[in-house]
Amino acid sequence: MxxxxxxxxxxxxxxxxxxxxxxxxxxxxxxxxxxxxxxxxxxxxxxxxxxxxxxxxxxxxxxxxxxxxxxxxxxxxxxxxxxxxxxxxxxxxxxxxxxxxxxxxxxxxxxxxxxxxxxxxxxxxxxxxxxxxxxxxxxxxxxHDDIGGAYTGAYAVKTLKAKRIAVIDDRTSFGSGLATQFIKGVESNGGSVVDHQYIDDKTTDFSGVLTEIKSKHPDLIFLGGVDVEAAPLARRMHQLQIQATLLGAGGFVSQTFLKLAGADGDGVTALDPGRPLxxxxxxxxxxxxxxxxxxxxxxxxxxxxxxxxxxxxxxxxxxxxxxxxxxxxxxxxxxxxxxxxxxxxxxxxxLKDPAYTIYQVRDGKWAVVDLLGGTEQTAAK
Incomplete structure (x- = not known):
């Protein structure tokens, strides 16, 4: 060599x-x-x-x-x-x-x-x-997130039929920007954001923000954050018996989330840029x-x-x-x-003509739900 x-x-x-x-x-x-x-x-x-x-x-x-x-x-x-x-x-x-x-x-x-x-x-x-x-x-x-956030906001309102939406923002460039674009997507599609809470990217205890959000009776919670934040959030939502869909974009869909969230991850929905593998x-x-x-x-x-x-x-x-x-x-x-x-x-x-994929955790695995954007012919899911 x-x-x-x-x-x-x-x-x-x-x-x-x-x-x-x-x-x-x-x-x-x-x-x-x-x-x-x-x-x-x-x-x-x-x-x-x-x-x-x-x-x-x-x-x-x-x-x-x-x-x-x-x-x-x-x-x-x-x-x-x-x-x-x-x-x-x-x-x-x-x-x-x-x-x-x-x-x-x-x-x-x-x-x-x-x-x-x-x-x-x-x-x-x-x-x-x-x-x-x-x-x-x-x-x-x-x-990028301007497109992804708009897609996610529209998906929350039109497909998930969410009426009362709460947003959690981790204040990072990624999370804050995504939350902002998601809110724009929700509002442009006639949806309503009933609460907007803030954390940081080191937060592991979501008790305070979730207690406040629970009082607003949301049917969907959007997190502008990543997998290591989403997993403890999903667990705490389950413990507090918050019956709302947890939705994210760009930072949830990983094996790490599945391992950290365990059974509490089932039902979590996320939009991720790109086609499924x-x-x-x-x-x-x-x-x-x-x-x-x-x-x-x-x-x-x-x-x-x-x-x-x-x-x-x-x-x-x-x-x-x-x-x-x-x-x-x-x-x-x-x-x-x-x-x-x-x-x-x-x-x-x-990237020109980007695609986005909607995933949902089912039986402990990420399942492909829908493909948005991107005009190229793709292989079977």
Missing amino acids: VALAAVSSLGLTGIAHAQNEQVVLIGLAGPLTGPSARTGKDLQNGAQLALDDANRKHPVIDGKPVIYKLVSVDDQADPRAAVTVAQQLVDQHVVGVVGHWNTGCSLPASRVYHDAGIPQIAPVSTGHQYTQQGYNTAFRIIG LGMPGGRAFDAQYRARYHEPIELYAPFAYDAAATLIAATQQADSTDPAKLVTALHSISRPGVTGTIAFDSEGN
Whole structure:
């Protein structure tokens, strides 16, 4: 096996010599420790599979053989840590970055990448504000919350027939933005929000907010938050005998939620950006590949990290260069088939024609209920 050159020997082009091959570094930034570490590892695994697939084809750039190498950093799902690790990736001269997981991290980190001229493809960050900053280096491989929130609000009113809706907001960039768009979706479809409560992303005891909400007699509670918040909320709702549907978007649908919520998770409904795994154009093959390599099921977002990494690699091939400025230009015009669907970006850097899936927990498993948006032909659910 060819020995790789040390990272410290890299030049400004993001290439290091390793005998007859040159090493092209691609960054991966996500929560590799802490409560969301399973998600971060899932992203890392997905991105690594993309690099493995590319390297098996013996890629060439500018007439020279190259090998792609993943450089992973842990942002701990913390915005301050995200800025620090983003600068670390810049200093190591990566040609592009897959990351970050949550919008709260992608927002401050995106400025670091923009100042360095390095493209960033967020595999999961769904807050629209991430691509509304005017940075030509910022892209996302998944739909944003303005669309997802509108879909979820309409679904709550029209399909779930909710009359009295309560909202819990975890005050993060992701949760707050999602709650705001959900409320707009509810109100534009004639629904009514009877209460709006606030927590933070470290909350584990929901007794106070749920006691207040219970007095408003809601038939649906929406949480702008993620799986590690949703699971204890579902359990506490059951303990307080609150007979309301728990609805979320973008942050619930994971194996982690199922493990944490247990039997109290049944009936929880969530909208998640993207098609269901087995409905993705390359989902079945990717699922088999992932299980064979890592000996465990996909947590959720690995296919999106794969497509983000594969798209950065495709940009280096299209530009026939590792110059980040040329990669940014290539990404704005790229259109390629991915595991999750066609990868192409609008003028803001958002994924064109995004799909969304409605899931519900049934007998301890996430079941696909409906598919919204996205005009591509999909496989059977």
